[in-house]
Amino acid sequence: MAAKQKVLLLGAHGETGGDILNGLLEDGGFSQEISCLVQPSSAEKPAVEALQARGLPIVVADISGDVEELAKTLQGFDTVISAIHALHILAQIPLVDAAAKAGVKRFVPCDFAVTMPPGVSKLRDEKEVVHQRIWQAHLPYTFIDVGYWHQLSWFRVPSGRLDYALTFDTPEVFGDGNTRTLLSDKRDMGRFVARIIKDPRTLNHSVIAWSDEITQKEIIHLIESKTGETVSVSTVSPQQLEVAIAAAEETLKTDPENLRAWVQRSGAHYNRAKWIRADGTLENAKYLGYLDARELYPDFKPVTFEKYIDELVAGEAKRPYNETVFQALMGTKGDGEERLVLRTG
Ligand SMILES: NC(=O)c1ccc[n+]([C@@H]2O[C@H](COP(=O)([O-])OP(=O)(O)OC[C@H]3O[C@@H](n4cnc5c(N)ncnc54)[C@H](OP(=O)(O)O)[C@@H]3O)[C@@H](O)[C@H]2O)c1
Structure with missing residues (x-):
């Protein structure tokens, strides 16, 4: 068995961090060694x-x-993993500096999303700033992306029988619907991370973890064949997507704390990257220099998208983000006036 590492995980009570925690705990090599980093306002x-x-x-x-105090806190941890909320990506900068001072042997910043080059998405660009700070600090790292979650990648059916697990209602096909992108089951993130952080081959590399490479048309076909229902979608052209991005930008210019506009822009940037630009393919990940987790761990059996859809249809799926502001944004709670309060915790 590999030597035990002392792992410090930020975000263990969040969606991504919770899945990472479960994956690490499942992996015997880490079971006694994980600690959870929690901000003071959340300790209770x-x-x-x-x-x-x-x-x-x-x-x-x-x-x-x-940073000096934070470095003392990080002393003795081999690996620091951050699964901070997307609104707080830049808050990781002092954590990077402290990890470098503390001699952390591997820092895994919060990536865990779709591969893309800089300049395509504001959110990805903030992650790039964190990467650059890591390089400036000579901090050993692994960047891990996972494509888009299964749990956020399906379409509703008219009967509403799948709605119990719905987070975002996005009944839209972008472009011709034939662009492929990588998906992962969110429950697999931690299982992948457990392997990746004890693997010397992944040190100072980017890794893409995934289960399926799929198009929106294939997703629709799968759901229709499993439910016997017809999925109803509208088609969004690349030009229409640009108009939506510009509208969200315009709102954010005059109202930079508008959470709804922030979510709309982030979603539209992701949809452009995944379904129009083809940034989320395995080929592009390799072009960007990523190692393929499926090649590194050929024995790893990820939860396939079809398996997830079977669970969804059987009523056994779990909705991510229960009771969070995202449900409010879907219009079932709240008034749409939510602010970027998450930024200050
Ligand atoms: N690939 C995909 O499809 C996909 C989908 C969603 C998210 N993601 C990725 O996952 C990342 C995490 O998102 P999430 O949805 O999992 O977030 P989440 O559920 O909101 O969890 C965020 C966690 O970070 C903690 N946190 C926030 N600010 C902190 C601070 N200053 N100090 C310490 N802890 C802090 C939160 O704790 P508090 O209670 O203290 O706030 C919470 O535990 C995103 O950045 C994104 O990259 C990927």
Whole structure:
């Protein structure tokens, strides 16, 4: 068995971090060694108490605080993994500096999304700023992307029988619907991460983890064949997508804290990258220099998109983001006036 690593995980009570935690715990090599980094304002949250109840050590630290102090907190950890919310990507900068000072042996910043070059998405560009800070600090790293989650990549059917697991209602096909992109089941992220962070081959590399490479038309065909229902979608041309991006940009210019516009812009940037530009393919990931986790771990059996759709149709899927602001954004709660409050925690 590989030597045990001391791992510090930021975001263990979030969606991505929770899946990473489960994957690490499943992997015997890490079972006694994971600690959870929690910001002071969240230390009393029931979700954090639930981590404690699972026997996980909680490290309370303010990542926006003094870097020297933060470095002392990080001392002794081999690996630091960040699964911070997409609104807080740049908040990782002091954590990078502190990890470098503390001699952390591998830093995994919050990527966990679709591969794309800089300049395509504001969110990805913030991640690029974090990558550059890592390189400037000579901090050992692994960047891990996973494509888009299965759980956010399907279409509703008219009967509403799948709605119990719906996070975003996006009944749109972009372009001709024939562009391929990589998907992963969110539950596999941690299983991949557990392998990747103990693998010397992935040190100072980017890794793409995935289960399927699929088009929107193939997704629709799969759902229709499993449900016997006809999916209803509208088609969005590349030009219409640019108009939507420009409208969200315009709102953010005058109202930079408008969460709805931020989500619309982020979603549109992702849809352009995935379904128009073909940035999310395996071929493009390799072109961008990623190692392929499926080649590194040929014995790894990811949850396929078809398996996830079978679970969804059987009523066994779980909706991500229960009780979060994202449900409010879908119009079932809230008034659409949510602000970027998540940015300040
Ligand atoms: N590939 C995909 O399809 C996909 C989909 C969604 C997300 N993602 C990726 O996953 C990442 C994480 O998103 P998520 O949806 O998992 O977020 P999430 O569920 O909101 O979880 C974010 C976690 O970060 C913690 N956090 C936030 N600010 C912090 C701070 N200053 N110090 C310490 N902890 C802090 C939160 O704790 P608090 O309770 O303290 O706020 C929470 O535990 C995103 O950035 C994105 O890259 C990918």
